[in-house]
Amino acid sequence: MGAPASPSPSSSPYRGLIHFKAGFSFLEIANVAEWAVLMDDPSHTSAFNSAIAAQTMARMAQNYQEGDSATLTGAIVIQQALGNRQQPVLHLD
Numbered sequence: 001m002g003a004p005a006s007p008s009p010s011s012s013p014y015r016g017l018i019h020f021k022a023g024f025s026f027l028e029i030a031n032v033a034e035w036a037v038l039m040d041d042p043s044h045t046s047a048f049n050s051a052i053a054a055q056t057m058a059r060m061a062q063n064y065q066e067g068d069s070a071t072l073t074g075a076i077v078i079q080q081a082l083g084n085r086q087q088p089v090l091h092l093d
Helices: 050-063
Strands: 012-021 024-029 036-040 069-080 086-092
Touching (some): 012 050, 024 050, 036 050
Parallel strands (some): 036 086
Antiparallel strands (some): 012 069
16 A cells, blocks of 8 residues: 555635735735745645746736735645746645
């Protein structure tokens, strides 16, 4: 029998400011030192995927402008992401 699957992080609402930079979208969340990269991933378990994050940015740009306030629902996971460094990634529902 295989190892049990890791439980997926629970979903929560996150409020902050939307930012667009270098082909990706970010949420600046109060009390979080670094902007969270946004990536569509309802399972909250996928590895960071720059192609999906870029598609997420295109979708976000249809609904938000730079600096808009937003409440987004998902799970923050610290992952190796942009520039191969550990950073918060908000896996959106």
